[in-house]
């Protein structure tokens with residue numbers, strides 16, 4: 001529990017006190033933070049923190065209305081990386097109010113409560129139930145940044161970003177197209193930042209698919225791995241949408257690209273420190289470096305078309321990755337370009353059976369929709385949000401991020417925040 005230093009509750013830090021506290025804090029990554037406040041003072045402190053240079057990359061929104069307003073809001077909207085809730089309720093009522101939050105709050109979101117009761121047993125009960133921090137008002141902007149920093153940048157905290165690697169079982173099966181559309185869907189559906197890295201340096205198409213042609217990108221990051229830090233990485237990113245940035249491939253052949261096994265490790269680690277979701281578009285191939293990227297990713301998606309060569313390759317990939325990642329669930333399978341006219345195809349269930357996995361999604365062959373989207377530098381959902389492929393990309397986005405597709409506000413809370421904590 002963090003409490004105001006003065007016994008009278010008033011918090012009047014001197015300029016030098018504040019400066020030295022702020023100096024000790026590191027920049028905050030690209031997280032989304034939403035606050036629901038009951039007093040103007042707490043709202044002002046959070047607004048002031050958001051305006052600090054350390055938080056320029058974070059997306060902060062401050063709302064009025066406390067826990068009830070938050071529950072109502074999140075019954076229909078995705079929860080951000082961090083929710084800050086102010087409540088003037090005494091401990092028993094506060095705990096009761098928070099119960100209803102468990103049903104609408106995504107397990108991946110962190111929750112901080114700003115209360116008005118300096119009560120250690122309340123603090124213990126809240127942390128037991130999965131609340132990340134309890135702070136006693138009044139709070140100062142440096143407190144706000146310190147809390148965010150403690151939750152997302154401090155040494156020992158688990159890396160912020162999940163990495164999702166996509167690879168095709170054969171060339172040209174649509175692995176990149178699916179990676180790009182899923183990255184876009186995650187950023188849109190959850191209003192949460194996504195970094196898309198195009199690892200196909202000679203032939204990558206993310207620049208074409210998003211109609212972006214940045215002068216710098218992934219090549220600078222990989223070939224300058226020794227000086228890669230957050231500031232340098234930021235300069236290489238091209239913005240594709242509100243919450244989507246791209247580390248584009250050069251897509252030129254003026255040199256060859258033979259990488260050491262760990263060539264991408266520093267880059268992926270830096271990306272994961274700064275962004276909640278990192279999508280890796282891995283080219284079809286099997287080298288030391290592709291194996292290492294796939295072995296280390298949080299999730300691997302194998303994209304395949306329903307023919308025999310794809311089946312053989314998908315089985316080899318999934319079996320090999322299963323062995324290389326014995327403590328993780330197997331890679332996901334997405335079948336793409338299904339139903340191509342006149343092509344003999346293996347049935348989806350028959351394709352999945354020998355792999356020992358279920359297909360996460362099956363996407364039909366639709367050259368008109370995919371060709372038009374690629375030519376216009378747009379995603380499928382931008383052309384038609386109701387297109388079956390757009391809906392499939394949404395489902396893949398939910399499955400890979402572990403987000404609940406539907407909110408359940410109408411249901412009474414069952415296990416309250418304890419259930420919330422268990423789900424973490």
Ligand SMILES: Nc1ncnc2c1ncn2[C@@H]1O[C@H](COP(=O)(O)OP(=O)(O)OP(=O)(O)O)[C@@H](O)[C@H]1O
Pocket residue numbers: 168170171172173174175176177178200203205282283284336337338363364365366367368370371374
């Ligand atoms: N479901 C689909 N229906 C029709 N065309 C598709 C579909 N999915 C992808 N495509 C098209 O297939 C082509 C190859 O797609 P993409 O470049 O994404 O494949 P890839 O697996 O990444 O290939 P590479 O092996 O070169 O990395 C593109 O022209 C793309 O628009």
Ligand SMILES: [Mg+2]
Pocket residue numbers: 175176177200282283284
């Ligand atoms: Mg590709």
